[in-house]
Amino acid sequence: MNYQADVCIVGAGPSGALLSHLLAKKGLSVILLEQNAALGQAFRGEHLNEEGEAVLTSHHLLQAVEALGILRMKKLEYYAKGRAFKTILPDTAIGHLGIHVPQAHLLKGILQETQQFSHFTCLLNTKVTKLITDRSGRYVGVVATREGETIEIVSQLIIGADGRYSTIRKQAHIDTQKHKHGFDLLWAKIPAPQGWEPSIKMALVEDKQLSLFTQAGGFIQIGWNIEQGSFPQLRKQAFTPFIKQLTDTFPELAETVTHHIQSWQDFVLLDVFSSHCDCWGTDGLVLLGDAVHTMTPTGAFGLNSALKDADCLASMLAKATIAQFNVQEFQQIREQAIEKVLAQQIEKEQSFASNFEDWAS
Incomplete structure (x- = not known):
């Protein structure tokens, strides 16, 4: 044809x-x-910033997308030792710090x-x-x-x-x-605990970025930077000490992490470049x-x-x-x-x- x-x-x-x-x-x-x-x-990627939002809005498409489900981020927090030490709130004129779509x-x-x-x-x-x-x-x-x-x-x-x-x-x-940028990324997706606010949370774990992005539908996306090319060697090591770094940094996730990230196979590796x-x-x-x-x-x-x-x-x-x-x-x-x-x-x-x-x- x-x-x-x-x-x-x-x-x-x-x-x-x-x-x-x-x-x-x-x-x-x-x-x-x-x-x-x-x-x-x-x-x-699934996060709209101001530019992406403006494009969809200018062409009257954001409303159609929003009807299917989106989530506006209410704050950005930086974490260390199990608590947030810095919080950034959105400009009141914008009302959010990005949109998960x-x-x-x-x-x-x-x-x-x-x-x-x-x-x-x-x-x-x-x-x-x-x-x-x-x-x-x-x-x-x-x-x-x-x-x-x-x-x-x-x-x-x-x-x-x-x-x-x-x-x-x-x-x-x-x-x-x-x-190449010197790092690869491990992704994992877990259900958000009850009462979890739409937010972006950042931490530094062994000099590597660890990020949490709340998602529409009641989920959290975990993005964990690791040394470039290190995953084959990393997955030969014990899993429990590695994942404990996550729950130590974000204690409120301990239960959902324990139930939903139980082995290296629960991560997806992204080759970053x-x-x-x-x-x-x-x-x-x-x-x-x-x-x-x-x-x-x-x-x-x-x-x-x-x-x-x-x-x-x-x-x-x-x-x-x-x-x-x-x-x-x-x-x-x-x-x-x-x-x-x-x-x-x-x-x-x-x-x-x-x-x-x-x-x-």
């Missing part, structure tokens, strides 16, 4: 979903491809608003295998497999919004520079989000930067001029902002321990 559209977007993550909505709203025909069988299955809620909320457009098509369980070029070398479509069938999608513009391991980037032979591409696309093809600038989890900038990418790109595309779209102009507009965010991440990582100097003294 063959499809045709003005734009083919590969990857139904935050940037791909938002871009689909914005372009369909402008009257462009859009086909959105997602390799997973359901939305929200890939690992992505479950990934599935964000994507569903955006795309349910997009389904109203007859010129929008979303194909799940569809894996791109190859790019199609015309005689001049311009990219004009993709080949994909869907439920055992090979399909072709022809379009004027291909968008690679397919994440840090982007197939589109690889197929287009666009190089990426990868940067950032990356950037000197080239954001070429004739007929554009990369955005993690596909072109992967970020670390620090500061939850990745999701919000991806939404900003989509917002910016949509503002530059119109049905009459899509064939003449200049990817270099898009890159120039967004690249400086991305470089600034990456610098902020490094600064936050390097200065994290300084938040605990007053307590130590």
